[in-house]
Amino acid sequence: MRPVFLPLIYAALALPVTALADDAGVHGYALTDLIQTQARSTAANPDNLFGAGGGAGELALGLEGNVSGVRWRTRLTVDSESYSGSGSPTERYASLQELYYGWLWGERWHFSAGQQLLTWDNGMSFQPLGFFKSSQTDLRDVFDTEGRSQGIPMLVATYLGDSVTTDIVASTSNPGNNQAEQTNARQLAIRWSGELAPGLNTALMLRKRDSARVGAGVSTSYGVDEVTLHADAYYGPAEAREFPVGLLSGPAQLFLPPLEFSYDPGHDYVLRSVIGATWTPQRGVALYGEWVHHGDGVSGSQWKLYNEQLALHTAALNGPYHDAAVGNLGTDLSLLGSTPNGVRRDYLYLRAELGQGDATWFLSTFAGVADGSAMTTLSKTWKLRDHLTLEADLNAFTGKANSEFGLTPYRYQAHLVLLKTF
Numbered sequence: 001m002r003p004v005f006l007p008l009i010y011a012a013l014a015l016p017v018t019a020l021a022d023d024a025g026v027h028g029y030a031l032t033d034l035i036q037t038q039a040r041s042t043a044a045n046p047d048n049l050f051g052a053g054g055g056a057g058e059l060a061l062g063l064e065g066n067v068s069g070v071r072w073r074t075r076l077t078v079d080s081e082s083y084s085g086s087g088s089p090t091e092r093y094a095s096l097q098e099l100y101y102g103w104l105w106g107e108r109w110h111f112s113a114g115q116q117l118l119t120w121d122n123g124m125s126f127q128p129l130g131f132f133k134s135s136q137t138d139l140r141d142v143f144d145t146e147g148r149s150q151g152i153p154m155l156v157a158t159y160l161g162d163s164v165t166t167d168i169v170a171s172t173s174n175p176g177n178n179q180a181e182q183t184n185a186r187q188l189a190i191r192w193s194g195e196l197a198p199g200l201n202t203a204l205m206l207r208k209r210d211s212a213r214v215g216a217g218v219s220t221s222y223g224v225d226e227v228t229l230h231a232d233a234y235y236g237p238a239e240a241r242e243f244p245v246g247l248l249s250g251p252a253q254l255f256l257p258p259l260e261f262s263y264d265p266g267h268d269y270v271l272r273s274v275i276g277a278t279w280t281p282q283r284g285v286a287l288y289g290e291w292v293h294h295g296d297g298v299s300g301s302q303w304k305l306y307n308e309q310l311a312l313h314t315a316a317l318n319g320p321y322h323d324a325a326v327g328n329l330g331t332d333l334s335l336l337g338s339t340p341n342g343v344r345r346d347y348l349y350l351r352a353e354l355g356q357g358d359a360t361w362f363l364s365t366f367a368g369v370a371d372g373s374a375m376t377t378l379s380k381t382w383k384l385r386d387h388l389t390l391e392a393d394l395n396a397f398t399g400k401a402n403s404e405f406g407l408t409p410y411r412y413q414a415h416l417v418l419l420k421t422f
Contacts, residue, residue, distance in 0.1 A: 027422055028063040034416045043310040044333045045409035052409035056081040073098040098151045110158040116151040122221045122230035123274035125349035125366060126292045126341045129217050129232050131187060132171060152185050164194040179263050183240035186210035199223045211265050212237040226280045233273035238266035238296040244331050252308040254316050256324050259331055270295030284355030297345035300370060307402045336408055344370055344404055358383040373399020373406050391417040
């Protein structure tokens, strides 16, 4: 463990969070996350060109509260990195994740206004209806759905009917968002939800975002005994995005700097969905499985072109356009990490949990159906004492040389997290 990270552990344990917890309506967490990465040479990172190996540390303090109908949530973070033998400067930043006011009008209507999160999904590894937060779930911890995500400014009106609840939402973007983020966040949506039968919860929604046509979504879950089934789906225009011009749309070539990015408003209709089940056969044991489909993911022909471009750009490293080749490979590599849930179209997610006293084991894998590559995580958590938990996990990225997770510049990534709640 690098000495630069030791102060992060000491600071997490020394934070005066107990005093904060004594304040009415205020609670939260303090955590230290230490990361060690083993890099490897791949077609997207030849001879570890981008120095992917090394360590990083994060100290975070999350606070939230509710005062007179105003709910707030914020996260203060200190990051420190050291990759390939060179240290990076420590970064400190704060993010206001939620700040909104809620009020009632009569017995049926509830309103809220401000920056907030809305969760309309049942899926763990992918949320196709996750339009009202800034990011998807981290696959390392599918149950931490709000820890890092930032809300967006919105006005929500909810009508509580006898059997159906209606939600009407209008949202906009946060300051500093790029054009694609602004387009995706500027949206109107209406949702109807209710329990159609005992244990069967269903919701239907319509959504209209800026500069796009209307899309439709459905969410349902059904639980009986130890088994819960769930499904979420959305059929509508693809999300707007900023994308390198020509990266996946033409023959492989070397792009000379500056690399041009285009704004794609996303007009074509695509299906994004997740279908899954949870089985808890006995106390302390839980099994999860999901099938994930990204209709706007990279197709088989596009993936073939992507590998051709990697080969061309790698070969150009030894020619007169070395610097341009490095820039092209950096852009190529950025595609692999552009989403936390994979960049291709179909995936299988499996997770098993086993509780043993104050400790719990977790084993999960997120595998690409098209190429069989996978990100597998083995982790264990220990409850050290009340409100203090230690978690250790190891991620392994496996697959053929030209597969998605076989191309990632990481072979293994280890995390050690110390979490204190209050």
